[in-house]
Amino acid sequence: MGYVDQSAMYNSYQPSLYVDHAEMEPFYGQEQLSYAVPQPFTTEQFKVPRPQVRMFGQERLDVQTLPPPHMSPSIALNNQDMMLDMQEMHEGAVLLNIKTRFQRELIYTYIGSILVSVNPYRMYNIYGTDMVLLYKGHALGENPPNKLNALTNSLFIIPKVLFCFFYLLFSGESGSGKTEATKLVLRYLAAIQHTSNIAQQVCTSPLMESFGNAKTVRNDNSSRFGKYIEVFLEKFFNSYLLEKSRIVFQAKDERNYHIFYEMLAGLPSQQKRAFYLQDAETYYYLNQGGDCGITGKNDAEDYRRLVAAMEILHFAAEDQASIFRVLASILHLGNIFFQRHEVCIWFVILFDVVSPLCALACFFGFRDAVAKILYSLLFHWLTEKINSQVYPHQHTLSISILDIYGFEDLTFNSFEQLCINYANEYLQFFFNRIIFREEQEEYSREQVLWQDIPFSDNQPCIDLVAAKPHGILRILDDQSCFPQATDHTFLQKCHYHHVHNPLYIKPKMPTPEFGIKHYAGRVTYQVCFHVIFVHLHNYFQDSIKF
Ligand SMILES: Nc1ncnc2c1ncn2[C@@H]1O[C@H](COP(=O)(O)OP(=O)(O)OP(=O)(O)O)[C@@H](O)[C@H]1O
Structure with missing residues (x-):
């Protein structure tokens, strides 16, 4: 669509x-x-x-x-x-x-x-x-x-x-x-x-939207995660590909996830005080995009709808308080700043970071990694909780609905855009397979006379991004295992393996970027993947349990 x-x-x-x-x-x-x-x-x-x-x-x-x-x-x-x-x-x-x-x-x-x-x-x-x-x-x-x-x-x-x-x-x-x-x-x-529980079905959407949607330059209510819904007699959500970078960074005119602003606008003042919370503008994780409000959206009103939805979905008062406590701690975490003289040796040793200059950046990376993991674990817990409420006990017939975020070519495209565009590339591949390849194979099998319909097969692009052993994401995976790896070493490896691939564009100047010719157009990706932070992220993902 x-x-x-x-x-x-x-x-x-x-x-x-x-x-x-x-x-x-x-x-x-x-x-x-x-x-x-x-x-x-x-x-x-x-x-x-x-x-x-x-x-x-x-x-x-x-x-x-x-x-x-x-x-x-x-x-x-x-x-x-x-x-x-x-x-x-x-x-x-x-x-x-x-x-x-x-x-x-x-x-x-x-x-x-x-x-x-x-x-x-x-x-x-x-x-x-x-x-x-x-x-x-x-x-x-x-x-x-x-x-x-x-x-x-x-x-x-x-x-x-x-x-x-x-x-x-x-x-x-x-x-x-x-x-x-x-x-x-x-x-x-x-x-x-x-036969479905209609109240529950209707309620899950605002809840998931508060936690998984945000304002972007293209859409005031953009889904920043992929949703796979299976409608049995009840509804089952499977969410994935949550855009984690948004929790710690927002581009100009964009916002973090709605839930933060809704919480700050709607939480009773007593509870707000208990969590030491102030207005949205005071939080680094919420104010980077500029305007913390959205014209036509009443965050306080949406908070009340959200709480009502939680009630209908049987979220205990204790669980609700814990959710807001985790959200509050993410905001406080974002307001922690480090200065160079505070560099700690243990951190340098722990992650084998040799350069003290790099260590300061690592502190910020460490802070952001923890915030991202906290939020994604909370989000994961939430979907599990919703599913446990509405998932059928025995499998019946189902209709599956997949809604992921659309193809993106922004002024600045990074790792998240690569993942989004790869997912869309794969959907296009799936579509080609059903509509063209399998249909034509069936005609051939049944010896039906037909005229060959040419279509652009995007398998080579999928291979460029993800095939073993040298797809771009594979290289990133490999590099993230080495604490010494940097964005530069990652980019050099990409150039080395793909420079002759017609779908890969190596920049003429030595700029930190590469391009890919996707089915929907060319996209230039700025290599600001922070390979070292992928390493940190993997480390903490394993360490923090919800
Ligand atoms: N059928 C419709 N009738 C009227 N308005 C619509 C309709 N579909 C979408 N809109 C309007 O367009 C806006 C954006 O739509 P929506 O959020 O569904 O886009 P999307 O494709 O899911 O975007 P993203 O990929 O960013 O999540 C909605 O907030 C709504 O105002």
Whole structure:
């Protein structure tokens, strides 16, 4: 799902397409962007964007100027629910169809079993009970795709028949609407599956969002962890890939995880005093991004919702107090500063750090590593706790929903972006395998006549990042075992092993960076991985138990 969704990239033609984010900016400017659920839509407020098309690796094209010579007037004038029904299928036609539908407030379009969604940043009145009833029990394509219900429902019917497991995969760049789509699907499932404990299902989302979401420059409520939800008769979360760097560092205009600000805004003053807590602006771990508030978000109100959710999920008062105590200690930890004369010999000896200059940096690294581990253990404990409440005792049929954060190319890309983009690269690989490779293999097996559909196989990129023994992440792993290793030695090893790989870009100047040609575009990664801290992190991860 993307701006126009990344699914729009999933076409058989190269180069791929997407509608440029920046061009939509005036459409959803800050004043119109509401933090959680946008206000009801009115036609007067609706500004139609002029989507632009980017062909990867080529210059930009405007939808208006895309060559329409082969486009029949019917395509230009009508809109097609199901893109496969279009008589003429090419990039211009696909985009024009999506745009025409978007202007008519139709944000969902089918491409076979794929649902393309354009984020309207306005809540349309299409998610009510009447719609649930309209879609319930109907197969994909029987109703217009004006809801995610159709797709969800098709999965929901099939498992009952086939007794196997099905997946919904949300994909798209940051801010495209994956998390909202996940929630809509869950709400739909909760509405049609009365055996579930609906109160618990609804409550887990705000809880997980407080601890796992944060404001970024792209999305005020960006998920900074991957979520894998299995809907049995109950809901089961499996979370991973929590963005740990955010706990100790935030870029300009970004925030730490919502929970810290919500806690400081909403905690009763007596409890706040007991934890020696002050306002958010006074904490180094919370004030690096600048503004500690988000327009349209009431942190105190969200704190109250969070506590209510904890009550419904049977969190004991003692557990709740412990959670806030751990959060408070992370904030206090962040305000500890070291000066050079305080360098301790034991630390230098313990980690075999030879240079005293390096030791000071190590103290900060040590402090940050402990903070990150504390938070990630708390987060892990929380998901375990939620799962123990809602996980089914016996396995039944399930629908799995995966919602991870989208592909990122920021001004400064580091280790976290490498992990995020690798995960997205892998999802693209998975998609290619299902849609192209396995389908074509089946045609061959059944000797069905078919025309070879070329697609860009991204296996080489996955190998570059992670294959044994010299994938970039493997090199990082190896290097983190050596206390003497540095970012420089790591980078030299990457250059040495991959300089001839066409997907790897070695900078012309001796700058501490490397580039990768991903399926969605080139990304330059600044090597500020702090290899030594990865070593420290591994050390403390093993030492601290919750
Ligand atoms: N279907 C929708 N209708 C109306 N507004 C939406 C819809 N989907 C998303 N939005 C708006 O877009 C914002 C960003 O969406 P969301 O958080 O789901 O993006 P995301 O793809 O999960 O981003 P990230 O990868 O950063 O987590 C939401 O806060 C909401 O305001």
